[in-house]
Every structure is written in C-alpha cells, then in structure tokens.
Amino acid sequence: MKKDIILAGVGGQGILSIATIIGYAVVESGLYLKQAEVHGMSQRGGDVQSNLRFSDKPIHSDLIPNGEADIIISVEPMEALRYLPFLSEKGWVITNTKPFINIDDYPTEEELKAELDKLPNKIALNADEVAKEAGNVRAMNMVMLGATSPFLGLPVEKLEEGIKTVFGRKGQAVVDLNLKAFNIGRKFAEENK
Amino acid sequence: MEKLLLLGDEAFAQGALDAGLSGAFGYPGTPSTEIIEHIQKSDLAKERHIHCEWSANEKTSMEEGLGMSYAGKRTIVTMKHVGLNVAADPYMNSALTGANGGIIVAVGDDPSMHSSQNEQDSRFYAKFAMLPAMEPSDQQEAYDIPKYAFKLSEKYKLPVLFRIPTRLCHSRSGVTRTEVLPENELSLPKDPNQFMLLPAIARKRYQHLLEIQKDLEKESEESPFNKYIDGKNKSLGIISCGISYNYLMENYQESKCEYPILKISQYPIPRKLIEKMADECDEILVLEEGMPIVEEMLKGYLGRGLVVKGRLDGTLPRAGELNANLVAKALQLTFKDGKNIPEIVAPRPPALCVGCPHRDTYLAINEVLKPFGQGHVFGDIGCYTLGFQPPFNSINTCIDMGASITLAVGAATAGLFPAFGVIGDSTFGHSGMTGLADAVDKKSNVVIFILDNSTTAMTGMQDNVLLGKLEQVCMGIGVEKEHIRVITPLKNKHDENVKIIEEEMNYNGVSVIIPRRECIHLFAKKKAMKK
Ligand SMILES: Cc1ncc(C[n+]2csc(CCOP(=O)(O)OP(=O)(O)O)c2C)c(N)n1
Ligand code: SF4
Numbered sequence: 007m008k009k010d011i012i013l014a015g016v017g018g019q020g021i022l023s024i025a026t027i028i029g030y031a032v033v034e035s036g037l038y039l040k041q042a043e044v045h046g047m048s049q050r051g052g053d054v055q056s057n058l059r060f061s062d063k064p065i066h067s068d069l070i071p072n073g074e075a076d077i078i079i080s081v082e083p084m085e086a087l088r089y090l091p092f093l094s095e096k097g098w099v100i101t102n103t104k105p106f107i108n109i110d111d112y113p114t115e116e117e118l119k120a121e122l123d124k125l126p127n128k129i130a131l132n133a134d135e136v137a138k139e140a141g142n143v144r145a146m147n148m149v150m151l152g153a154t155s156p157f158l159g160l161p162v163e164k165l166e167e168g169i170k171t172v173f174g175r176k177g178q179a180v181v182d183l184n185l186k187a188f189n190i191g192r193k194f195a196e197e198n199k
Numbered sequence: 200m201e202k203l204l205l206l207g208d209e210a211f212a213q214g215a216l217d218a219g220l221s222g223a224f225g226y227p228g229t230p231s232t233e234i235i236e237h238i239q240k241s242d243l244a245k246e247r248h249i250h251c252e253w254s255a256n257e258k259t260s261m262e263e264g265l266g267m268s269y270a271g272k273r274t275i276v277t278m279k280h281v282g283l284n285v286a287a288d289p290y291m292n293s294a295l296t297g298a299n300g301g302i303i304v305a306v307g308d309d310p311s312m313h314s315s316q317n318e319q320d321s322r323f324y325a326k327f328a329m330l331p332a333m334e335p336s337d338q339q340e341a342y343d344i345p346k347y348a349f350k351l352s353e354k355y356k357l358p359v360l361f362r363i364p365t366r367l368c369h370s371r372s373g374v375t376r377t378e379v380l381p382e383n384e385l386s387l388p389k390d391p392n393q394f395m396l397l398p399a400i401a402r403k404r405y406q407h408l409l410e411i412q413k414d415l416e417k418e419s420e421e422s423p424f425n426k427y428i429d430g431k432n433k434s435l436g437i438i439s440c441g442i443s444y445n446y447l448m449e450n451y452q453e454s455k456c457e458y459p460i461l462k463i464s465q466y467p468i469p470r471k472l473i474e475k476m477a478d479e480c481d482e483i484l485v486l487e488e489g490m491p492i493v494e495e496m497l498k499g500y501l502g503r504g505l506v507v508k509g510r511l512d513g514t515l516p517r518a519g520e521l522n523a524n525l526v527a528k529a530l531q532l533t534f535k536d537g538k539n540i541p542e543i544v545a546p547r548p549p550a551l552c553v554g555c556p557h558r559d560t561y562l563a564i565n566e567v568l569k570p571f572g573q574g575h576v577f578g579d580i581g582c583y584t585l586g587f588q589p590p591f592n593s594i595n596t597c598i599d600m601g602a603s604i605t606l607a608v609g610a611a612t613a614g615l616f617p618a619f620g621v622i623g624d625s626t627f628g629h630s631g632m633t634g635l636a637d638a639v640d641k642k643s644n645v646v647i648f649i650l651d652n653s654t655t656a657m658t659g660m661q662d663n664v665l666l667g668k669l670e671q672v673c674m675g676i677g678v679e680k681e682h683i684r685v686i687t688p689l690k691n692k693h694d695e696n697v698k699i700i701e702e703e704m705n706y707n708g709v710s711v712i713i714p715r716r717e718c719i720h721l722f723a724k725k726k727a728m729k730k
Binding site: 016017033041042044045052068069071073074084088108112113117 | 204229232369371535538539544550
C-alpha cells in the first residue's frame with residue numbers, strides 16, 4: 007500500500023489543514039509518512055504545493071518523482087493543471103472548479119474547462135459553493151478532503167477524527183460544519199467516480 | 200520509544216533539546232526559522248527555561264552562542280545560509296578559539312533559491328574554517344545528530360556545523376525520540392587563554408587546529424552517520440551526501456543498488472572510505488545537494504586522475520536542487536516522464552497582500568518620484584521587496600540585508616538625486632543602523648524609509664529587537680529630530696504622505712521617514728488572540 011499525493015492551491019487557501027488531517031489518519035493507521043511543504047516567500051498569494059506520501063514501507067524521497075502521483079488534490083482549477091507532470095497514468099485529479107484570480111493572464115473559463123475535460127480520471131466540483139451551502143465558504147478545503155477520501159484507502163473514521171482534532175479548539179459548531187462539508191464532498195465523489 | 204511527527208527543522212530542534220540544550224540563538228530566515236520556533240513552543244524548553252528569543256542578526260547570534268559555550272553550556276545557533284556570511288567573522292574565528300560547552304551552528308541552505316538571493320553551500324564555510332560539519336539525510340538523522348555533535352564538539356572543543364537543505368527543513372516525517380539528557384553545569388574553559396586571539400596565541404591555536412585535522416578525518420571514517428554499502432558492480436561507485444541519499448534510494452525500492460555506495464553525513468570527508476571506493480571502482484559518481492564541493496576535491500583541478508562524474512561534467516545539472524529523477528538520469532535508469540503542463544497555466548508569483556501597508560508607502564513614493572523617472576530607490580529584503588513587481592515597480596535593488604541604506608549613500612555620493620533607501624523594521628535592526636550612522640557622518644543627501652509593520656513578516660511574524668524604539672535609535676545615531684517623520688500608510692493619508700516625502704526629499708541631508716502600520720496578518724492574529 008503506497009499513495010503519493012500532491013496538494014495544490016494558492017497561498018492562504020488552507021491546503022496545509024488538508025495535509026495535516028490526512029497525516030493524522032496516516033499516522034493513526036500505523037503507516038509511514040513524508041509530507042513536504044512550502045514555507046516562506048511563496049505564501050503571499052503565490053502558487054503553493056505540498057507533497058504527501060504514505061506507505062506501509064519506509065519512504066525515501068520527500069518529493070514525489072515525475073509521473074508517480076496517485077492523486078492531485080487542488081483547491082483551485084488552474085493550480086491542478088500545474089502539477090500534471092507528476093500525475094501517474096492512472097492517477098486522479100480532485101479539483102475545486104472555483105477559480106482564484108489574482109493575476110492578469112489567468113485563463114478563460116472555456117480554456118480551463120477544455121483542459122480539465124481532457125483528464126480521464128477526475129472529480130471536479132465547485133467546493134466553494136458546496137461549503138457555502140453547508141454553512142461557511144471557509145469549509146471549502148474539507149469539501150475537497152471529503153471528495154478525495156474515497157481514493158485515499160484510509161479509514162473514514164480516522165479522517166473524521168483528524169478533523170475533530172484539528173478544529174477541536176475552535177468549538178463544536180466549527181467541528182460539525184467541517185464534518186458536514188467533508189461528508190458532502192465524500193458523497194459527491196462516491197456518486198461521480 | 201515515543202514517536203513524533205516533525206519537520207526536519209523541528210526534528211533538529213527536538214534533538215538538541217533532548218541532548219541537554221541550554222540556549223538557542225538565531226535570526227529568522229527561510230528555511231531555518233522553524234528550529235527556534237519549535238523550541239519557543241516546547242514544554243521541555245519552558246520547564247528548563249531554555250533561552251530561545253530572536254537576536255538582532257546572525258553575527259550577534261553566533262557570538263552569543265559562543266559566549267554560552269564559553270560558559271560551559273550546550274547551545275545551538277541558527278540561521279539561513281546567507282546568514283552565515285553575516286556571522287562569518289565569529290564563525291571563522293571560532294575555529295581558533297574553539298568551544299567549551301558543545302556548540303552546533305545550524306544553517307538552512309536553500310538550493311534552487313526558493314526563498315533566497317543565492318544558493319551558496321554552507322559546507323564550504325566548514326571546509327574554509329577547517330571545522331567538522333554534518334548534514335542529515337532524513338528527519339531521524341536530523342533528530343539524532345545533535346546528541347552526537349554536541350559530544351564531538353566537546354571532545355575536540357570545536358563548533359560543529361549542521362547543514363540542512365530546504366526540502367528536509369520543511370518536510371515532515373516520523374521521528375523516534377531517545378532519552379532526554381540533563382543540561383551541562385556552568386563551567387569556565389580550562390585554559391584561560393583559549394578565547395584570546397592575540398597573534399601569539401592565535402598562531403598556537405591555529406597550529407593545534409591543523410594538527411587535529413587527521414583526528415577529525417578519523418572521526419568521519421568511524422562515524423555512524425557515514426557508511427559504506429558494498430555492491431557487486433564495481434564499474435561505478437556512488438558517493439551520496441546528505442539528502443541525496445534519499446533520492447538515490449528512491450530509485451532502488453524494488454531492487455538493491457548494484458554499485459557500492461558511500462553515504463556521507465559527516466565532514467571532513469572520510470578519507471579511508473573514499474580511498475576504498477577509488478581503489479575498487481572504475482568511476483565515481485558524486486551526488487551532493489548544493490555545490491560540487493566533494494566532486495571538485497576528488498576530481499582535482501586538471502581532472503587527470505580519477506574519473507569523477509557529477510555536477511561538473513554535466514551528469515547532473517550544475518545548479519539547483521537534486522531530485523530522484525535527476526539521480527535516475529545520472530544512473531541511466533528509466534523513469535516516467537509525466538504529462539506536460541498545459542500552456543494556459545500562467546505563473547502566479549507571490550505579491551504584497553491586499554491591504555498591506557507597504558502598498559500605500561510605494562504608491563506615495565511613486566508619486567513623488569514620477570518627475571525623476573526610474574532608478575532612484577534602493578530596496579532591501581523582506582515582504583516589501585515585492586514592491587519590485589508590477590503594479591508598483593518601485594524599487595531597483597535587492598542585494599543583502601541592510602544594503603538599501605548604504606547603496607543610497609554610495610549613489611548619493613556619486614551625485615544621484617533623489618536617492619531613497621527602503622528598509623523593513625526588522626532588517627533595520629539586523630544591519631541598517633551602521634549604514635545610517637555612515638549616512639549621518641557623511642551628511643548624505645538621502646531619504647531612508649524604515650517600513651514599520653511591527654514585525655518580521657516575510658519569515659512568518661517574529662518579534663524584532665527594535666520594536667517601539669525606531670525614532671529613539673535614529674535620533675541616537677544622529678538623525679535630526681525634525682527630519683524623522685512618522686507617516687501612516689493608508690489610502691486616505693496619501694496626499695499628506697506625498698507632501699511629507701517631498702519635503703524631506705528637498706532637505707539636503709539625512710531624512711528618515713517611518714511609515715507605521717501593522718502588517719494585516721499580525722493585526723488579524725492579535726485580534727483572534729483577544730477573542
Ligand atoms: C542575512 C539574512 N538573514 C535573514 C534573511 C531572511 N530574511 C529575509 S527578509 C527578513 C526580514 C524581513 O523583515 P522586515 O525587514 O521587518 O520586513 P517585512 O517582511 O516585515 O516587511 C529576513 C529575516 C536574509 N535574507 N538574509
Ligand atoms: S504579510 Fe504583512 S507585510 Fe507581508 S505582504 Fe502581507 S500584509 Fe504586507
């Protein structure tokens with residue numbers, strides 16, 4: 007059992023909480039983990055990514071080699087495409103379709119859709135909208151985690167436990183909101199995979 | 200044994216704490232910042248009252264660390280690679296004074312320049328100073344090294360350099376914790392002359408340093424962090440330093456590597472193990488993160504001896520960080536190519552946050568300088584360096600911390616008018632004050648902006664030593680009180696700010712303008728903490 011995952015987004019969108027929760031479930035399942043993050047300069051509205059690898063055997067490289075990623079999780083559609091060189095042939099792209107536009111030469115909606123349509127294995131959903139309906143747009147990243155959960159091969163309870171641990175200190179209401187967002191995302195992926 | 204999930208930086212910090220650390224000294228800098236931040240959050244550190252406040256810069260950190268070592272306690276000094284340039288004077292001389300309590304100088308190197316001005320390799324400094332150095336290949340070694348390195352440091356009474364690259368600093372993995380050692384007792388150096396580098400003493404100390412080089416080599420040969428792994432196929436031997444060992448192993452998950460491998464994590468390089476490889480293998484491939492330092496040593500200037508492959512002959516790229524694919528290519532192994540990035544994907548460079556005080560400062564400066572055209576603003580390092588980018592295009596230089604003021608002084612001396620320097624509050628505390636003293640002494644016609652956002656924002660909100668003291672310090676340095684102007688960088692103050700900048704520009708002498716408004720993230724953080 008080995009999974010290589012690339013998490014992608016724009017600085018400030020909260021990809022690291024997704025990584026933390028998967029990391030929690032991985033460690034609780036007794037598996038090996040390596041998770042490389044980007045700190046520093048690129049946090050200010052620039053593109054950010056995190057490489058997350060887990061396996062039942064020791065892991066060597068902190069970085070995922072080309073063409074080896076099983077999953078790209080992106081909280082922003084253009085950022086999903088940036089990491090395609092790392093995706094394996096059978097890999098899945100799980101992406102939020104809501105663009106984050108802070109540059110002038112951002113592609114058009116049609117261009118983006120055309121590229122995403124080319125991907126054979128993908129789950130694409132407007133996670134911002136889903137999160138808003140669930141109660142707060144800030145739970146967007148938990149919608150994305152939920153949508154990824156069927157592909158992770160990790161027990162759902164462990165992921166839910168991770169959500170409780172990460173958001174616990176913000177109170178029960180925040181935990182419930184994030185669990186709700188997670189489950190909606192999960193259901194969407196189950197129905198569309 | 201307890202298992203922890205830690206970044207490479209945190210693993211080193213935890214390892215140092217568990218090895219009986221008494222104090223950490225450092226100045227923030229990506230990728231090293233999380234070392235001290237981990238200690239600041241640690242319960243063990245609180246319990247033991249371990250010093251872990253930020254210092255003014257890397258030189259002061261290094262000297263403070265050396266002072267703690269002088270007093271017999273174990274200490275670490277942390278910085279990013281370019282910080283070692285700032286600390287180079289005490290670091291180089293510490294090779295002669297040596298240490299008393301164990302001291303590790305931990306330096307975060309940034310190959311590929313993810314967040315830096317260059318990609319210099321700190322191992323050169325260790326070689327230059329003739330001091331031992333260690334570099335971990337993974338998080339567990341980052342945790343294990345401090346205990347070993349403190350002992351080594353105390354055995355030879357020398358500082359040990361710990362070098363760790365960005366990828367390892369910022370990658371998390373499981374680490375097994377070992378026993379927690381007590382701190383050292385306070386004790387003075389046995390030899391009262393040890394730290395007195397007068398020429399007569401320094402010559403003796405240098406002779407001593409030269410004499411123990413062979414012992415340090417022997418330590419490397421016998422180190423548990425260096426190992427020789429046999430392989431059947433002797434057509435090639437692989438020397439793999441630090442993190443490159445992971446990239447090598449990534450390519451041999453299913454099968455064992457057929458070539459002999461020498462894994463190096465401790466320097467000076469282990470001579471006997473290298474001799475063994477040179478004797479039994481036809482060619483040597485050197486994998487090292489950063490610059491080709493081991494490769495160059497083995498190859499020699501004329502390259503007429505051993506056949507050595509690596510970054511110098513194009514087997515690996517000359518610049519930038521390594522990865523598993525580059526190593527596979529060097530070994531002619533097959534690897535997957537992956538798809539291309541679609542053409543529509545646009546670069547998304549970092550930018551000043553919406554609402555950032557620096558934005559309003561730059562808009563005001565731009566308006567004042569409109570009649571003069573480009574080329575009048577000397578920048579520095581921090582979030583505000585992003586003012587180089589559109590839509591601001593406000594600054595023209597970024598070299599090293601503190602260089603804004605001094606470049607402005609130099610250019611003004613050459614006759615450039617106006618000459619503006621733009622420097623952050625933390626950077627001013629790091630190395631701006633001496634430059635400002637020069638400006639005052641030379642009566643330079645410059646306007647220096649000290650951007651006071653109340654924090655060291657670029658590296659993630661650390662305190663800085665001059666917080667709340669900027670005006671006093673500038674006055675103390677000799678800037679005239681009426682030419683120290685505080686402005687509020689806000690849209691609705693724009694016209695007022697432009698006027699003040701114009702006034703100071705037209706004053707023939709040193710003016711300091713302090714645009715003062717909190718970084719919006721600090722503001723948000725404080726608000727959240729109040730709740
Ligand atoms: C010698 C050296 N040490 C550390 C750094 C890392 N570094 C870059 S900018 C910076 C501080 C920036 O703080 P400040 O000047 O207050 O500007 P701000 O980011 O808050 O706008 C640091 C520590 C560096 N580039 N060089
Ligand atoms: S982090 Fe703070 S100082 Fe840096 S760009 Fe954002 S608002 Fe400005």
